[in-house]
Amino acid sequence: MKMPIPDAGVIDRRLAIAEALRGIVPADNVIVDEDARRAYETDALTAYRTMPLVVVLPETVEQVAAVLKYCHANGIKVVPRGAGTSLSGGALPLADGVLLAMAKFNRVLDVDYPNRCARVQPGVTNLAITKAVEGDGFYYAPDPSSQIACTIGGNVAENSGGVHCLKYGLTTNNVLGVELVTIDGEIVRLGGKHLDSEAYDLLGLIVGSEGLLGVVTEVTVRLLPKPETARALLIGFPSSEAGGDCVAKTIAAGIIPGGMEMMDKPAIIAAEDFVHADYPMDCEALLIVELDGPEAEVDHLIDRVGDIAKACGATSMRQSSSDEERALFWAGRKAAFPAVGRLSPDYLCMDGTIPRNRLPEVLTRMTEMSNRYGLRVANVFHAGDGNLHPLIMYDANNPGELERAENFGADILKLCVEVGGVLTGEHGVGVEKRDLMPEMFTEEDLKQQQRVKCVFDPDALLNPGKVFPQLHRCAELGRMHIHKGQIPFPDLPRF
């Protein structure tokens, strides 16, 4: 994987840059020591590692603004970072870039029940938001499986999803406002406690912008009242096709479950070995369907989903009888990634999305690919959303195996696009899917997206090397003209 060539001149200035940053944030919040920097060298896409130039941990929005202003004035790249759980390499540091870690922004600022929202700092973990309000009967709906660790700032940057997003929407549907610092140090507020945006939907633009447009320093999130009842069904099927059929028929019947997740046999075995959720072992696919709402509605929906599942050939069905049992049903699914991590030294987690009705075909072709590449794959999916998470197992110690896993992953994502889906569901593009962007977008589409980037960050200092497969200087966008084989701006790193 190619990244922009680091600027040796900036690396040579490491100590001077650190000294300047110590003039902005408390001295202890600037990390130059090599051992301490190493803690930040990767995110959850551990196949790639780069030591950051310097790590800086600001504590106030004014400090963030001053750090960005300094970096802007001195042409220094900046990589924002939350908890570093990105699976697409979004928080991968740059050798010539300041890593701006938001860990000290860890306070819930204001809980406002009349407006059903909370103002939180970006370094607050996703789960901590729900923990802060659950005693009063509220929760924050998007629930990535990494919610114990990942931050709301990272969730905003990646437009993260989770089990409950089928019914309650992704991060973008649950964020009402942000405070953002632009690369030149301007502090702006987009949205707020009110419902409608005042002009263009810039908030919608920022959610999912992967740290390329600005640094989020505050988030206003929507709070929902906890449903009166929630119950889950654990349904075994003889094949993933039968499970997929049940998903499609349930949604077609007008039922939107609170969560609808599927695992294939390798994932079921791995999850069961890890959390002992008492999953059925005599099935090829397992569907977890959660129904929530008033008691009578849940009773009715459980029966309807049960009937649909039987008609689709379900081989077993169990209903949770307590909140503890429901949590146990989910525990295996939520721990599926670490569970697969016990089966193989390394794995790549893919994140394509397909139209629900293409699931059987995609699974069959993925099995063929798995045989062709000689690599095992376990499948976990947000079945209701058509968002697939194939986990490709490999051993980086075996020469060439990482590359084989990457090619396998690329083929899966290309297949997702081929069947009418998209490259990413919720993990972002980062570096992982960057070079596949042309599979989905034309050169003109990509230029158009980069023009938006140029409005916010004309010098491409914020998180460069991520999302866009080719660097363009903002001035050349749309004017790239190759004359006699000579490209303009030959000094610009292209990868």
Ligand SMILES: Cc1cc2nc3c(=O)[nH]c(=O)nc-3n(C[C@H](O)[C@H](O)[C@H](O)COP(=O)(O)OP(=O)(O)OC[C@H]3O[C@@H](n4cnc5c(N)ncnc54)[C@H](O)[C@@H]3O)c2cc1C
């Ligand atoms: C075991 C496991 C399970 C996971 N399950 C899910 C899941 O179910 N659903 C899901 O959507 N994701 C999942 N993820 C992926 C990951 O947790 C999410 O993408 C999460 O939102 C990243 O948050 P973070 O705080 O770790 O951000 P980081 O990894 O630190 O950064 C992610 C991106 O956000 C940017 N960023 C971070 N903070 C800011 C900020 N304040 N301002 C601007 N940009 C910022 C970074 O530059 C980077 O591009 C999982 C990851 C793991 C390891």
